[in-house]
Amino acid sequence: MALSSSRAPLLPLLCLLLTVVAAAKHPKQEKPTPAALAPVVTLEGCPDKCGNVSIPYPFGTKDGCFRPGFFVVCNDTFDPPRPFINSSLALGTDDTRTQIVVEDLYYLTAEDGMPETTPTRSAWPIELAGVSLSDAKARLLGAFSYECRLNETHHSVRRQRINFGVYRSPFLLSDADNVLMGIGSNVVAEQTTGPLCQSYLNLISLSDGPVNGSCSGQGCCQANLPPVRSDSTVTIQKGTMYEDGGYGGGGGGRVDCSYAMIVEKAWYNFSSVDLDSDAFLRRNAAGVVPVVADFTIDGGGCPDAGEPTPKDFACISDNSKCVDRLVYDNSRGHYCSCSVGYQGNPYIHGGCQDIDECARPDLYPCHGKCKNTPGDYECSCPAGKRGNAKQAPCTDLFSLPAKISVGVVGGLFIAALLVFIILIRNEKRKMAEFFEKNGGPTLEKAKNIKIYKKEELKPILRRSNFIGRGAFGEVYKGDLDGQSVAVKKPVDDSDGVHNDQFANEVIIQSRVNHKNIVRLIGCCLEVDKPMLVYEFLSKGSLDDVLHGSRRDPLNLKCRLDIAAESAEGLAYLHSKTTNVILHGDVKPANILLDEDWTPKISDFGISRLIVKDKQHTDFVIGDRSYMDPVYLRDGLLTDRSDVYSFGVVILELISRKKATYSGNNSLVREFLDAHKGKMEATKLFDEEIAKPEVSDLLNSLYEIAVRCLNLDVDERPSMTEVAESILMLKRSWSNTLTKTSSAS
Numbered sequence: 001m002a003l004s005s006s007r008a009p010l011l012p013l014l015c016l017l018l019t020v021v022a023a024a025k026h027p028k029q030e031k032p033t034p035a036a037l038a039p040v041v042t043l044e045g046c047p048d049k050c051g052n053v054s055i056p057y058p059f060g061t062k063d064g065c066f067r068p069g070f071f072v073v074c075n076d077t078f079d080p081p082r083p084f085i086n087s088s089l090a091l092g093t094d095d096t097r098t099q100i101v102v103e104d105l106y107y108l109t110a111e112d113g114m115p116e117t118t119p120t121r122s123a124w125p126i127e128l129a130g131v132s133l134s135d136a137k138a139r140l141l142g143a144f145s146y147e148c149r150l151n152e153t154h155h156s157v158r159r160q161r162i163n164f165g166v167y168r169s170p171f172l173l174s175d176a177d178n179v180l181m182g183i184g185s186n187v188v189a190e191q192t193t194g195p196l197c198q199s200y201l202n203l204i205s206l207s208d209g210p211v212n213g214s215c216s217g218q219g220c221c222q223a224n225l226p227p228v229r230s231d232s233t234v235t236i237q238k239g240t241m242y243e244d245g246g247y248g249g250g251g252g253g254r255v256d257c258s259y260a261m262i263v264e265k266a267w268y269n270f271s272s273v274d275l276d277s278d279a280f281l282r283r284n285a286a287g288v289v290p291v292v293a294d295f296t297i298d299g300g301g302c303p304d305a306g307e308p309t310p311k312d313f314a315c316i317s318d319n320s321k322c323v324d325r326l327v328y329d330n331s332r333g334h335y336c337s338c339s340v341g342y343q344g345n346p347y348i349h350g351g352c353q354d355i356d357e358c359a360r361p362d363l364y365p366c367h368g369k370c371k372n373t374p375g376d377y378e379c380s381c382p383a384g385k386r387g388n389a390k391q392a393p394c395t396d397l398f399s400l401p402a403k404i405s406v407g408v409v410g411g412l413f414i415a416a417l418l419v420f421i422i423l424i425r426n427e428k429r430k431m432a433e434f435f436e437k438n439g440g441p442t443l444e445k446a447k448n449i450k451i452y453k454k455e456e457l458k459p460i461l462r463r464s465n466f467i468g469r470g471a472f473g474e475v476y477k478g479d480l481d482g483q484s485v486a487v488k489k490p491v492d493d494s495d496g497v498h499n500d501q502f503a504n505e506v507i508i509q510s511r512v513n514h515k516n517i518v519r520l521i522g523c524c525l526e527v528d529k530p531m532l533v534y535e536f537l538s539k540g541s542l543d544d545v546l547h548g549s550r551r552d553p554l555n556l557k558c559r560l561d562i563a564a565e566s567a568e569g570l571a572y573l574h575s576k577t578t579n580v581i582l583h584g585d586v587k588p589a590n591i592l593l594d595e596d597w598t599p600k601i602s603d604f605g606i607s608r609l610i611v612k613d614k615q616h617t618d619f620v621i622g623d624r625s626y627m628d629p630v631y632l633r634d635g636l637l638t639d640r641s642d643v644y645s646f647g648v649v650i651l652e653l654i655s656r657k658k659a660t661y662s663g664n665n666s667l668v669r670e671f672l673d674a675h676k677g678k679m680e681a682t683k684l685f686d687e688e689i690a691k692p693e694v695s696d697l698l699n700s701l702y703e704i705a706v707r708c709l710n711l712d713v714d715e716r717p718s719m720t721e722v723a724e725s726i727l728m729l730k731r732s733w734s735n736t737l738t739k740t741s742s743a744s
Contacts, residue, residue, distance in 0.1 A: 051080030136335035144261035177292035184258030197221035301332030320346035341375030450522030516569030539593035567723035586645035647708025
């Protein structure tokens with residue numbers, strides 16, 4: 001218990017002030033916690049001090065400011081005023097009042113022993129020097145007893161008694177904080193009840209003489225107090241006079257004084273100067289020494305668990321607790337204390353406030369990062385260290401070699417991360433450049449073309465999804481936006497013409513809307529070679545059907561439908577769009593079939609938008625097995641170039657033989673030679689459809705193909721004429737079939 005000395009009652013107040021100042025020096029960066037708020041000492045409107053002494057509730061100096069038994073009289077006749085424990089509850093004789101009683105006797109004699117003289121008796125109230133609410137202790141100023149011979153004839157004797165009364169007094173002498181003490185060369189200190197102590201000098205062995213600071217019997221003695229005492233009288237029994245007339249070594253004209261007292265432990269530090277002298281008396285001329293009293297709240301002990309709280313229960317603050325304490329006749333009393341981690345006044349609402357342990361490292365050690373919490377605090381080691389930071393400094397988590405290893409690995413990781421970031425940034429920059437180069441800003445404006453991200457198409461471009469290869473790219477099948485699609489990924493080229501072909505194909509197909517033209521869904525521009533996304537056609541290409549390994553059965557009606565509708569698609573490109581659109585690479589591989597065998601023209605990679613005076617191309621591109629010889633020779637691509645290529649397609653449809661560029665295109669040559677020699681071409685037709693009843697139809701198709709293959713461009717029919725001719729054949733044959741069916 002930190003209480004001030006008897007002559008320095010300012011210390012408790014100073015300690016409180018220093019605590020407040022210390023808290024002010026450590027302001028919280030967050031909102032204030034209870035530990036940062038001003039402490040509550042007493043009830044609202046009640047004085048919290050008397051002079052320099054703090055008066056916390058349940059003590060009080062005015063009506064309504066104290067609990068019964070805790071009234072303090074603030075005597076303002078002193079400067080500064082001084083507080084005294086009131087004795088108004090101690091009714092009865094002087095022996096039952098809360099007070100200090102002393103008996104003084106002065107006599108003049110040279111004889112040993114005290115004369116039969118009635119001593120002078122006086123009493124005064126007990127002065128309050130300080131209060132500690134945490135352990136319910138009051139520091140008081142008591143008296144001490146002495147017997148002092150100042151010369152051969154002048155004697156002064158005092159016997160003191162401290163009394164808290166016996167009628168419901170809240171105060172008891174603290175046996176834990178006080179001792180009975182005697183000072184003298186040959187003296188016995190006695191108390192009303194309990195052990196005594198004897199102080200003497202060993203005159204035979206000087207080596208066993210008194211030692212400063214020691215109170216073990218040589219010049220100074222001490223004994224414990226009995227528990228639960230509300231009063232005690234302290235007396236002195238002097239030793240026998242020696243032959244020289246002194247007491248215990250004194251004599252002649254020397255001063256001989258002995259002392260006895262109940263006093264706060266550790267208050268007095270024995271000094272040989274006080275032995276058989278009046279030095280102690282002169283230092284304590286006021287005749288008072290500090291005494292500690294336990295105070296207890298009247299009304300019985302703490303309620304047991306599950307019991308209702310008494311109506312006038314004293315421990316009313318949140319975060320407070322009740323502590324049992326024995327009082328008179330071993331009955332129970334109690335006092336209040338703030339819970340662990342809180343401080344303040346438990347007898348007042350809101351009196352117990354959180355302690356900011358982080359602001360008081362002297363009392364709450366933390367060798368790491370401190371964080372205050374309600375009723376406690378957290379103390380953790382900083383990153384890279386470990387240990388219990390409340391008990392000892394943190395130690396390194398890793399040894400030096402481990403740190404070096406971690407540093408190297410960390411450095412490599414950071415380097416790899418930087419490289420990765422740089423690569424990602426470069427990749428994004430390239431994607432942006434590709435997007436710009438591939439006409440992204442322009443194509444974004446196209447309402448019927450969707451621009452896909454590279455990452456959206458990545459799952460489709462797997463080898464397991466590969467379904468074929470065209471003149472300008474590989475084709476992969478996949479699913480996008482809930483529908484099956486075909487993604488065309490351009491192959492590497494070295495002539496630098498691909499970007500123009502890509503943009504051309506997108507522009508063309510964005511303007512085309514025909515049932516026999518493959519629908520372009522979207523494109524991806526974030527790659528060097530842009531990719532196109534088409535609708536997926538399940539039957540594959542006409543080339544696969546005619547010449548593939550499966551060789552699906554293909555009757556004449558289906559072949560005639562494919563020829564007619566393919567011609568309609570090409571005729572649409574040549575004559576029914578804003579500008580003439582030339583395909584430039586018509587062949588069975590670029591005629592795709594859906595599940596109903598409907599043909600759709602695809603692969604516009606080398607198509608041209610023909611406007612006036614812009615019919616020549618510097619590049620001859622396409623499959624030479626189907627290429628117009630004039631276009632191959634002169635680089636002149638016209639609508640009749642597509643007509644020539646379509647003528648070859650018709651020959652493949654009726655013969656199911658593949659045209660080849662090598663050997664001067666034997667398929668075309670065979671049919672042209674037969675026509676030139678006016679020979680029947682029946683043996684050139686596919687056996688699956690070469691039936692006598694359809695020979696005229698097949699010969700008519702053969703004649704249309706020959707007209708398309710005319711080397712004189714101007715003699716070739718237009719695609720519109722070709723489409724109309726095939727459509728007329730289809731109708732004529734359909735009517736013949738209808739009549740035959742009706743006749744049968």
